[in-house]
Amino acid sequence: MKKNRVSPVKMLLLFAVILCLGFSGVQTTRAALSVQSNYYRAQANMQDTGIAIMENGVQITDRFNEPEYRGRLLGGDLMLMNGETVADFNYGVRYRENLAVKNTGTIDQFVRVFVTRYWAELDENGNVIRKLPELNPELIEVRFVDGNWTNPVLTPSGERYTLYYTGNGGILAPDEVSPIFADSIRVNGDLELIVSTVTTDVVDGKKVTVYTYIYDGKAFILEVEAQGVQTHNAKDAVISAWGKEASEILTNAGVLK
Amino acid sequence: MKECKRYLILLVCLFLCISAAGISRSSAYFTTYTKAIGGRHVVAKDTRTVPEETPGIDGMQKVVAVSNTGEVPCWTRVKIIHGSQLDVDIALGEGWSQRNGCYYYGRILQPGEKTADNITVSVTADKEKIATDFNVVVITESIPVTYNEDGSVHAPTADSDWELAASEWTREVY
Numbered sequence: 001m002k003k004n005r006v007s008p009v010k011m012l013l014l015f016a017v018i019l020c021l022g023f024s025g026v027q028t029t030r031a032a033l034s035v036q037s038n039y040y041r042a043q044a045n046m047q048d049t050g051i052a053i054m055e056n057g058v059q060i061t062d063r064f065n066e067p068e069y070r071g072r073l074l075g076g077d078l079m080l081m082n083g084e085t086v087a088d089f090n091y092g093v094r095y096r097e098n099l100a101v102k103n104t105g106t107i108d109q110f111v112r113v114f115v116t117r118y119w120a121e122l123d124e125n126g127n128v129i130r131k132l133p134e135l136n137p138e139l140i141e142v143r144f145v146d147g148n149w150t151n152p153v154l155t156p157s158g159e160r161y162t163l164y165y166t167g168n169g170g171i172l173a174p175d176e177v178s179p180i181f182a183d184s185i186r187v188n189g190d191l192e193l194i195v196s197t198v199t200t201d202v203v204d205g206k207k208v209t210v211y212t213y214i215y216d217g218k219a220f221i222l223e224v225e226a227q228g229v230q231t232h233n234a235k236d237a238v239i240s241a242w243g244k245e246a247s248e249i250l251t252n253a254g255v256l257k
Numbered sequence: 258m259k260e261c262k263r264y265l266i267l268l269v270c271l272f273l274c275i276s277a278a279g280i281s282r283s284s285a286y287f288t289t290y291t292k293a294i295g296g297r298h299v300v301a302k303d304t305r306t307v308p309e310e311t312p313g314i315d316g317m318q319k320v321v322a323v324s325n326t327g328e329v330p331c332w333t334r335v336k337i338i339h340g341s342q343l344d345v346d347i348a349l350g351e352g353w354s355q356r357n358g359c360y361y362y363g364r365i366l367q368p369g370e371k372t373a374d375n376i377t378v379s380v381t382a383d384k385e386k387i388a389t390d391f392n393v394v395v396i397t398e399s400i401p402v403t404y405n406e407d408g409s410v411h412a413p414t415a416d417s418d419w420e421l422a423a424s425e426w427t428r429e430v431y
């Protein structure tokens with residue numbers, strides 16, 4: 001029986017046809033892709049929250065650029081209430097300390113601030129070495145301003161005040177600077193408050209009475225922390241970020257419904 | 258059947274993971290904070306003043322001045338005490354004034370500074386006529402300069418301002 005063999009030439013031709021068909025198919029598909037549709041563009045805006053502290057009209061912190069988000073309060077010359085600048089600090093004198101908050105983010109925010117005052121020892125660069133809780137923080141008087149903030153609530157230690165922004169429905173819009181919450185600072189200089197001990201000695205036949213001032217060489221410290229939270233889904237956001245007490249304060253103030 | 262169970266467990270795990278991720282997202286809110294800190298050193302030192310008297314009582318006259326030997330500016334006042342058997346005349350130089358038995362210097366005394374004018378104490382009775390020795394006690398008192406809220410200097414006018422005055426006194430017997 002004679003075998004029905006396909007010649008090698010025919011085989012080669014068949015293979016070439018298959019290849020041609022294959023390539024033509026690919027080409028068609030590519031052509032179809034190139035005309036299939038137009039481009040569709042979608043854009044998503046990323047929202048930022050940011051907050052800064054203003055001291056006497058100058059922004060002293062930046063949420064995004066400042067290392068550790070810390071600014072320097074009471075730096076440079078001090079200013080009397082009449083606008084005159086003075087280099088030295090003295091007891092009893094009231095210095096201008098207009099404190100406000102700026103919304104540096106892109107969304108509305110509720111805002112609250114903590115104002116903390118205490119005595120400390122500083123190193124030569126002005127950094128706190130050690131807090132001195134035995135010295136009276138109440139001698140450091142921050143004068144708060146009524147109207148656009150809740151009444152400051154003081155902790156039992158007498159160190160920290162908490163205030164919530166209530167002006168404009170409690171909402172601080174992007175780039176908006178709040179009304180000031182404090183206008184000045186003063187350290188009470190009544191001698192009976194700052195004298196600690198009295199000693200009387202006889203020196204070279206002279207009777208000498210000397211007082212010791214325990215606040216001498218110490219530093220008074222002012223800390224301000226501002227916090228912001230979104231106004232969207234307000235109540236849940238405030239409870240989640242600041243707790244139930246904050247939510248109640250803002251509800252009582254008419255900020256949260 | 259065993260293979261089917263494995264797939265079922267895998268599916269449940271996947272579902273739980275997706276659910277957990279969903280819970281986390283729904284409780285995250287936009288928050289932010291910032292902080293500023295600063296302070297100032299305060300200087301609150303005791304004051305030191307010393308009476309500078311002429312030694313003895315030449316010509317039955319004694320001249321008293323006050324020096325600020327402390328480190329801070331101060332106000333000063335002087336008390337002069339003597340026996341009732343003496344007739345004493347006290348003359349005040351410029352800047353001094355008398356009130357309630359004290360002699361007040363009306364200018365701030367800077368550290369290292371001495372009162373520009375003096376107090377002159379003159380004993381008018383002859384020493385020979387005085388039967389016993391007598392003494393004159395000079396007391397200086399000082400308080401630090403304090404300031405009002407507007408930055409102006411607080412001038413001590415009330416006696417209460419001097420309740421915490423540092424003092425130094427000498428007693429010389431003649």
